[in-house]
Amino acid sequence: MHAPDNAPTREILVLLAHPALEQSRVNRTLMNAARRAGERVEVRDLYALYPDYLIDIEAEQRRVAAASLVVWQHPIHWYGPPPLMKLWIDEVLSFGWAYGPGGHALKGKDVWLVGSTGGPQASYRPDSYNRYFFDAFLPPYEQTAVLCGMRFLPPLMVHAAHRVSESELRMQAEVYAQRLVSYPDWPEIADLECPACEVPAGERPTAEPVEAT
Numbered sequence: 487m488h489a490p491d492n493a494p495t496r497e498i499l500v501l502l503a504h505p506a507l508e509q510s511r512v513n514r515t516l517m518n519a520a521r522r523a524g525e526r527v528e529v530r531d532l533y534a535l536y537p538d539y540l541i542d543i544e545a546e547q548r549r550v551a552a553a554s555l556v557v558w559q560h561p562i563h564w565y566g567p568p569p570l571m572k573l574w575i576d577e578v579l580s581f582g583w584a585y586g587p588g589g590h591a592l593k594g595k596d597v598w599l600v601g602s603t604g605g606p607q608a609s610y611r612p613d614s615y616n617r618y619f620f621d622a623f624l625p626p627y628e629q630t631a632v633l634c635g636m637r638f639l640p641p642l643m644v645h646a647a648h649r650v651s652e653s654e655l656r657m658q659a660e661v662y663a664q665r666l667v668s669y670p671d672w673p674e675i676a677d678l679e680c681p682a683c684e685v686p687a688g689e690r691p692t693a694e695p696v697e698a699t
């Protein structure tokens with residue numbers, strides 16, 4: 487059972503998911519930059535909030551519904567999000583609320599993926615060990631956002647997380663903070679449309695209770 491969540495909601499919701507934040511270099515630096523980005527921003531450290539993985543779905547839905555920009559901030563683990571970030575998506579973006587018939591709670595919001603990879607950018611190429619350009623790993627994120635009627639903003643990724651120089655890391659953190667401060671006035675998103683993706687009513691059968699035998 488979670489304590490009631492009465493904290494005020496914010497316009498920008500940063501969902502940080504790092505399973506070992508005490509060992510983090512990049513995401514901790516980025517998190518601190520987001521925390522300095524002003525009153526409009528709330529940073530939620532999901533692993534600190536939910537060490538038992540029992541996400542308070544109602545509290546999360548209330549916060550995301552009130553936000554205009556939702557940031558998914560995490561290190562890339564096996565070409566995708568760490569488990570608690572994925573569980574947040576599974577449970578909070580529910581059918582009939584976030585997508586599907588009657589599911590319009592998130593329509594018109596923006597999603598921004600921010601994070602880090604261990605592999606350098608040069609490893610994300612057909613002729614190197616990650617075999618694909620990094621963009622090839624983004625469609626599941628993008629389509630998740632779009633199915634919920636949200637725009638997927640161009641991601642901010644710090645590559646080579648363990649080797650990036652302090653000055654480059656500081657610069658990226660500054661870019662992150664500036665973007666949060668100036669949102670939604672980003673020149674590159676002015677003309678960015680969100681394609682319509684309505685799941686037709688009747689696409690998903692109503693669940694019938696299973697009879698005990």
Ligand SMILES: Cc1cc2nc3c(=O)[nH]c(=O)nc-3n(C[C@H](O)[C@H](O)[C@H](O)COP(=O)(O)O)c2cc1C
Pocket residue numbers: 504509510511512513514561562563564565566602603604605606647648
């Ligand atoms: C379980 C696990 C899976 C990982 N998978 C990837 C991966 O698929 N691609 C990659 O480039 N780096 C991968 N890494 C490296 C992390 O992305 C890297 O440690 C992280 O970005 C560093 O950020 P931090 O300084 O905030 O901890 C993985 C690390 C772990 C622990």
